[in-house]
Amino acid sequence: MSLVAARLNAIKPSPTLAVTAKAAKLKAEGKDIIGLGAGEPDFDTPQFIKDAAIAAMNKGLTKYTPAGGTGTLKKAIIAKYKRDNGLDYTEKQILVSCGGKQSCFNLCMALLDKGDEVIIPAPYWVSYPDMAMMADATPVFIQAGIEQGFRITAAQLERAITPKTRMMIINSPSNPSGAIYTKADLEALGAVLRKHPRIVIATDDMYEHILLDGSKFVNILNVCPDLYNRTVVLNGVSKAYSMTGWRIGYCGGPEELITAMENVQSHSTSNPSSISQYAAEAALNGDQSCMVPMVAAFKERGKFVYEGLNRIPGVRCANPAGAFYVFPDCREAIRRLHENGKLKAPTDAALCEYLMEQPLAVAAVPGSAFGMEGYLRISFATSMENLKKAIDRMNLSMTPEK
């Protein structure tokens, strides 16, 4: 008899963390391997943010805080939503959690009932389906590959909606594709959602500040403000301020739902680290130009990786508009490498294994982990030197012998 609840039958460990761990293990064993799996900026947390944490500790602010976050951090978040997104919230509409991941988990637990359906555009951030399933709901995927710029269309959304649909997730800029939904895309999706008042919209704006194509950030509430009463805007400090280890995420939304989410949190983790909350407050209230060098580096690297990957036979890569990932279509290369006996199977997982086993190895994450077979997710949150080597290595391993 299994010791594990039936509810968890379909839940898998995070595949992105698994690749990072495998690459780290091979590296520790002395293997020459370049990791392209990282889901975090390779920059240090800005000093003024660390100083705020040190000051908080020295002042003795090291005790429990209200479960949903300190009043001063909530004020900073309200000011941020107003400043960056033109959105108005009260303190009761804000929840601070242990990372954006917990915000999302709280939302699933607070909103979803057994049998509810959650629409998730694929490729998707790996945790969305598992979180929906942990809440006993059913994920419903909409495929949006490179042919359609990794953005679902309004017609696809319309077709996926059923009377059981309870939530829809939009993640722009996207992990893993780097795609951004335009104002027009969001208007079209909003026009469909407007007709279905039971659907709650989760907009995951985690990569809001990492825009590489010169566009201005917009989310669905900026173009469809009438959806305000059923939209939760998820965000956090992890990516914008290189604060992945501090574990602070936050969201704004309808008071009833936010209160229920806070209840979930109050009985699971209670407040996020008090010290991290003071650091996050400094980050949100501080000089926002601290992000400029990081975003400039991601722009340069994104262009380099996109151009380099497109030179590999059988690989097609879209120019990343945001975040620090590309999601090259490797279907043609996989087919050929498999035919030539290099891959154990005609799959992206076999391609990743092959790339990791080469004497000059690279570690990328298979697209299938993000709900799309035949692709790779490549993170360019690593140095230009590593990226140059990685592209050379992939070229070497994936180019047919003459």
Ligand code: PLP
């Ligand atoms: N949302 C997306 C799309 C992400 O890629 C991530 C992290 O990888 C998160 C949310 C959660 O971030 P964190 O829990 O580190 O704040």
